[in-house]
Amino acid sequence: MRVLRLGPEGADEAFRDRIDGPLFVLADEPWTAERLRAAGLSVTTGAEPPDGCTLVLGIASPLDGLAHLTDRLLGPGGCPWDQEQTHETLKKYLLEEVYEVFEAIDSGNRDHFREELGDLLLQPFLNAQISARDGGFSIQDVAQTITEKLIRRHPHVFGDVVANDTEAVLRNWAEIKRLEKPVRPRSTLDGVPPAMPALFRALQISKRAAKQGFEWPDYASVLDKLTEELNELSEAVSGGDPARIEAELGDVLFTVVNLARWQRVDPEESLRKMLARFERRYRRMEALAEVPLAELSGEAWEQLWQTAKIDVG
Numbered sequence: 001m002r003v004l005r006l007g008p009e010g011a012d013e014a015f016r017d018r019i020d021g022p023l024f025v026l027a028d029e030p031w032t033a034e035r036l037r038a039a040g041l042s043v044t045t046g047a048e049p050p051d052g053c054t055l056v057l058g059i060a061s062p063l064d065g066l067a068h069l070t071d072r073l074l075g076p077g078g079c080p081w082d083q084e085q086t087h088e089t090l091k092k093y094l095l096e097e098v099y100e101v102f103e104a105i106d107s108g109n110r111d112h113f114r115e116e117l118g119d120l121l122l123q124p125f126l127n128a129q130i131s132a133r134d135g136g137f138s139i140q141d142v143a144q145t146i147t148e149k150l151i152r153r154h155p156h157v158f159g160d161v162v163a164n165d166t167e168a169v170l171r172n173w174a175e176i177k178r179l180e181k182p183v184r185p186r187s188t189l190d191g192v193p194p195a196m197p198a199l200f201r202a203l204q205i206s207k208r209a210a211k212q213g214f215e216w217p218d219y220a221s222v223l224d225k226l227t228e229e230l231n232e233l234s235e236a237v238s239g240g241d242p243a244r245i246e247a248e249l250g251d252v253l254f255t256v257v258n259l260a261r262w263q264r265v266d267p268e269e270s271l272r273k274m275l276a277r278f279e280r281r282y283r284r285m286e287a288l289a290e291v292p293l294a295e296l297s298g299e300a301w302e303q304l305w306q307t308a309k310i311d312v313g
Helices: 013-017 031-037 062-074 080-084 085-108 110-133 138-152 164-182 197-212 220-237 241-263 266-288 298-312
Strands: 004-005 023-026 043-046 054-057
Touching: 004 013, 004 062, 013 031, 013 241, 031 043, 031 054, 031 062, 062 080, 062 110, 062 138, 085 110, 085 266, 197 241, 197 266, 220 241
Parallel strands: 004 054, 023 043, 023 054
Antiparallel strands: none
16 A cells, blocks of 8 residues: 655646555545545545555645645635635735634633634635735745744844843844844834724834833823813814814823823723623613613613623623
């Protein structure tokens, strides 16, 4: 019995030249059998390979299997929907999957988390396979690039550099990253993607500005700035100019982000958790109310709210 492994190149001429006897695939590798049949080869499956067969083993890991699966979806005879996708059309699905991973993490359900991570993992595989199909990089290239980058940026692990704490690691990372860029950034703020969620982007921008010295002397000064911005917002509201109100409200929000930065709090995560609390309490109010919430008095609203806080936290 000859044993062959069906690699990423599939049933090419070199593979076919090594076949010596009827092809056999173990029953627990249906994807391998499907790949061979798609290549026009006859295959038998079962629990035990018979004498005189060529036993074909599948891919070495589930990640290889996912690469082959996306190749099948996007290739001839694959899925029409997948074949119509582009990097641009997949952007919204990538973002959607990221937020679903967030939700799974917050749920504490490990099985749900694993499933959502898989959905997210599919996105880079699809994008890489679209690129490879069109003559560009492959998922192997993507993996190679990030592997090389991680080795370069961890000289304290893979080299002789000493970094005894997180601060040293981050300094080294920033310096290596700076040296890797062939063109010097025109601004400290270059590289903060405009598509980031606004609160998270505000935090990143404020961190970069603060590192260059654009910073308050202490936390009390940030609180004073918030009071100043709230007063300016109040004046804008009194003036009734929508454009100025919007601008002043933006200043208030950015100052609040800086308050969070000074306290080492992620404002995006803080707001997400607050919304989760609000949603729990509001849903509890809906369950407790004997009439539609819109029909409640202000006093009844407050009583229900306090009860919901006790019930669900």
